[in-house]
Amino acid sequence: MNKQTNRQSESGNVLFLILIAVALFAALSYAVTKSTRSGGGSTEKEKATLSSAAMTQYPTALRTAIIRMVLNGVSVRSMYFDAPASFGGASTETLVFHPDGGGATYQDAPEDMMVNPGVGTWYFNANFDVPEIGRDGADGSDIVAFLPGVTGAVCEKINSEFGITAGTCVMNGAIPQADAAVTDALISDTLVEPTVTPFPGTGVDSPDLQCDSGTAFSGQATGCFYESVVGQNVFYAVLLER
Structure with a gap:
């Protein structure tokens, strides 16, 4: 009788432990599932952080290449951003992506x-003057890298990292x-040789790269804005201030 009672007790204990294990496994599965679902936002934020970095x-690598060219005596007005496949008529020392020039690597932006x-395709030109970067007004156009079509998450992350706020901007x-x-x-638009888009002439006052109805980009060498005609977010970075 005692043996039977002990067996029943042991069976009951085992069953109880199994039920506890099942309950714990179910709770753990629920917690993991909930974490995975709620973690989507965090994953997107992490992705935006990596992309913005x-x-x-x-552009930092391109700035280094341009500085190297300036130190080697290349005039700012004679620098060209031809892709390697388009190397042709220009003196090779004036090409940012040529080994004889800046030696920079030509690359597209990752699709994510x-x-x-x-x-994504980068564009390099001197069509704008970023306010409070270098000289404002005539002869103040800066060489700027643009990347149109970036995601909103990446654009917002860039502006957050560089302290760009709305202010009175639209x-x-x-x-x-x-x-x-x-x-x-x-x-x-890209400065290439032969110069389809020439460097702005002496005394030219280029348009300000600024937000609508505000000053969010004043003094900001890097940022991201919304261009309303095409309807796209555009990242920019000043490569050489003037």
């Missing part, structure tokens, strides 16, 4: 930074909208 590193599928969601003078035609 990669995006800002590339972009709204539309496919890699906003597109959480992103400052560019002034009407900041057009896609001027953004999507």
Whole structure:
């Protein structure tokens, strides 16, 4: 009788432990599932952080290449951003991406930074004057790198990292909208040889790269804005201030 009672007691204990294990496993599964679902936002934030870091590193490398060219005696007005496949008539020492010039690496932006599928294309020009960066007014146009079509999350992260706030700017969601003078035609332009888009002439006062109805980008060498005509977010970085 005692043996049977002991067996029943042991069976009851085992069953109780199994039930506890099942309950704990169910609770753990629920917690993991909940964490995974709620972690989507964190994953997106981490992705935006990594993308924004990669995006800002590339212009930094280009600045180094341009400084090297200046030290080697290349005039700012004679620098060209031809892709390697387009190397041709220009003296090789004037090409930012040529080993004889700046020696910079030509690359597209990873597609995970972009709204539309496919890699992003960089543009390099001197069509704008970033207020309070270098000289303002005549002869103040800066050489700027542009990357149109970046995601809103990356754009917001860039502005957050560089302390760019709305102020009185017209906003597109959480992103400052560019002034009407900041057009896609001027953004999507690159200084190449032969000069399809020449460097601004002496005494020319280029449009300010600024937000609509505000001053969010004054003194900001790096930032991101919304261009309303095409309807796209555009990252920019000053490569050489003038």
